[in-house]
Amino acid sequence: MKTDRIIIFDTTLRDGEQCPGASMNLREKLEVARQLARLQVDVIEAGFPITSEGDFNAVQTIAREIKGPRIAGLARCVPKDIDRAAEAVKPAGKRARIHVFLATSEIHLKYKLRKAQSEILRLAVEGVKRAKSYVDDVEFSPEDASRTDPEFLVAVCRAVVAAGATTVNIPDTVGWAIPQEFGELIRHLYVSVPEFQSGKAVISVHCHNDLGLAVANSLAAVKAGARQIECTVNGIGERAGNASLEEIVMAVRTRPDFFSGLECNINTREIVKSSRLVSRMTGFLVQRNKAIVGDNAFAHSSGIHQDGILKKRETYEIMDPREVGWGETELPLTKHSGRAAVSARLRHLGFKLSDNDLNVVFTKFKEIGDKKKFVYDDDLTALVEGVITQVPETWSLEYLSVTSGSGTIPTATVKLRKSVNGNQEIVQDASIGDGPVEAALRAIDRLTKTNGRLMEYSLRAVSQGKDALGEVTAKVDFGDGNLVTGKGASTDVIEASARAYLNAVNRHLISKRSVCRRTKGI
Ligand code: KIV
Ligand code: ZN
Numbered sequence: 001m002k003t004d005r006i007i008i009f010d011t012t013l014r015d016g017e018q019c020p021g022a023s024m025n026l027r028e029k030l031e032v033a034r035q036l037a038r039l040q041v042d043v044i045e046a047g048f049p050i051t052s053e054g055d056f057n058a059v060q061t062i063a064r065e066i067k068g069p070r071i072a073g074l075a076r077c078v079p080k081d082i083d084r085a086a087e088a089v090k091p092a093g094k095r096a097r098i099h100v101f102l103a104t105s106e107i108h109l110k111y112k113l114r115k116a117q118s119e120i121l122r123l124a125v126e127g128v129k130r131a132k133s134y135v136d137d138v139e140f141s142p143e144d145a146s147r148t149d150p151e152f153l154v155a156v157c158r159a160v161v162a163a164g165a166t167t168v169n170i171p172d173t174v175g176w177a178i179p180q181e182f183g184e185l186i187r188h189l190y191v192s193v194p195e196f197q198s199g200k201a202v203i204s205v206h207c208h209n210d211l212g213l214a215v216a217n218s219l220a221a222v223k224a225g226a227r228q229i230e231c232t233v234n235g236i237g238e239r240a241g242n243a244s245l246e247e248i249v250m251a252v253r254t255r256p257d258f259f260s261g262l263e264c265n266i267n268t269r270e271i272v273k274s275s276r277l278v279s280r281m282t283g284f285l286v287q288r289n290k291a292i293v294g295d296n297a298f299a300h301s302s303g304i305h306q307d308g309i310l311k312k313r314e315t316y317e318i319m320d321p322r323e324v325g326w327g328e329t330e331l332p333l334t335k336h337s338g339r340a341a342v343s344a345r346l347r348h349l350g351f352k353l354s355d356n357d358l359n360v361v362f363t364k365f366k367e368i369g370d371k372k373k374f375v376y377d378d379d380l381t382a383l384v385e386g387v388i389t390q391v392p393e394t395w396s397l398e399y400l401s402v403t404s405g406s407g408t409i410p411t412a413t414v415k416l417r418k419s420v421n422g423n424q425e426i427v428q429d430a431s432i433g434d435g436p437v438e439a440a441l442r443a444i445d446r447l448t449k450t451n452g453r454l455m456e457y458s459l460r461a462v463s464q465g466k467d468a469l470g471e472v473t474a475k476v477d478f479g480d481g482n483l484v485t486g487k488g489a490s491t492d493v494i495e496a497s498a499r500a501y502l503n504a505v506n507r508h509l510i511s512k513r514s515v516c517r518r519t520k521g522i
Helices: 012-016 026-039 053-065 079-095 106-113 117-132 150-163 179-192 194-198 214-223 245-254 268-282 303-311 339-348 355-371 377-388 436-448 493-519
Strands: 007-010 043-047 070-076 096-103 137-143 167-172 202-207 228-231 395-403 411-420 423-432 453-461 470-477 483-490
Touching (some): 012 026, 012 043, 026 043, 026 053, 026 268, 026 377, 043 053, 070 079, 079 096, 096 106, 106 117, 150 167, 167 228, 179 194, 202 214, 245 268, 339 377, 355 377, 377 483, 411 493, 453 493
Parallel strands (some): 007 043, 007 228, 167 202
Antiparallel strands (some): 470 483
């Protein structure tokens, strides 16, 4: 890889997915990975294989199916992690990367690891050598690097590069750094390690956003010699998140005068699509005023601005919205559109569906076409994503009837189908609630014998018009402290709420079954 190019290392599926309530199933991860490949990221960090069977499978499947980017698996600096990561990324062949990390800061050494610096150096070298015995492409991260003694950090960088690391990633793990200071640290490493200057090894940065400085710190690092940036779509990630991919890429693209000679290989026209997909798959909404991908990012409301833009766009707009994928909607489909038209539009939107899934989507398309005049690309995307996020349904909605209004006690009658090992059973119950949504969810709780606490609930119109599809995202705690995200869409918002809640119940039951299997050692 040429080092005057900035390598975009996407960790949406690892650090992004690590934040509470963002977890995705295999199908969802695969869809995000496909979109990241269309976006042309250089590296996809697909997961942390030792942490669970699910993470291992996701990394292995992505390594097998996704062509183009390198595929990385994360590992602590211990043999069993490295071996597991190696097995997971193996199907990617020459594009496989193992990313090993070990803390180096005084506070981590003293309180977390209880090890001396000499011991850390030894372990780091051993870990890198072990990873190198599996793959050529090895990345090492001294965790909490920004709070590590700079001279020790230089020693660690030299040692791991000598042991075979081709990328050394400098994480600002707790979001502590300030741009000027972080830039100086990267400069110091750059001039102190000959392999960074010769291009034999690449300096990477991985910044967290606790002080809202993740993007600024990453850009300061690039100016100082870093050539890989680790980031996530929409900036999702642990706590306040990671550096946001779209902001970094567009800063470099929009200001070539400042970042002279530097470029990323990202297909920027895929940015908005990637943002929406990740938002839907994780259930993390994008704030309206978010740079580049928020709904208001290019909306000018002041008359002076509008007037200026009409005269010359560049007076108030520093980027062309089309360059990041805004405003590329096609004519809407209607109920008269045939299977071929729907299939062609889906391909245009970037979805590759099996015949089976296409049939399911087409049936749902017809149902929606009967209810609303136009089916927009966003409606279609929501339908497909509904199919992707579907999990085996222990419980499915057969019937829902709600009465509510002023002066009435909201009441819901719910009929569910229970499917277990090929046996089917229909059950029904009714409940009252403070509102129709609560009434419906309470009835579902009684039937499924779960008692989820609704921790977050959001409803958004998928497209325009009074007849728009409503999409509900529900984050539910079923008593084990984990947040399970459920999604449901319908032109009826109470039905969308019931479907989202049931989706969460089904996901919870699946994760409970796999925990049971794990504890029984199966
Ligand atoms: O924030 C961090 O330090 C990390 C490392 C594993 C790179 O995510
Ligand atoms: Zn991180």
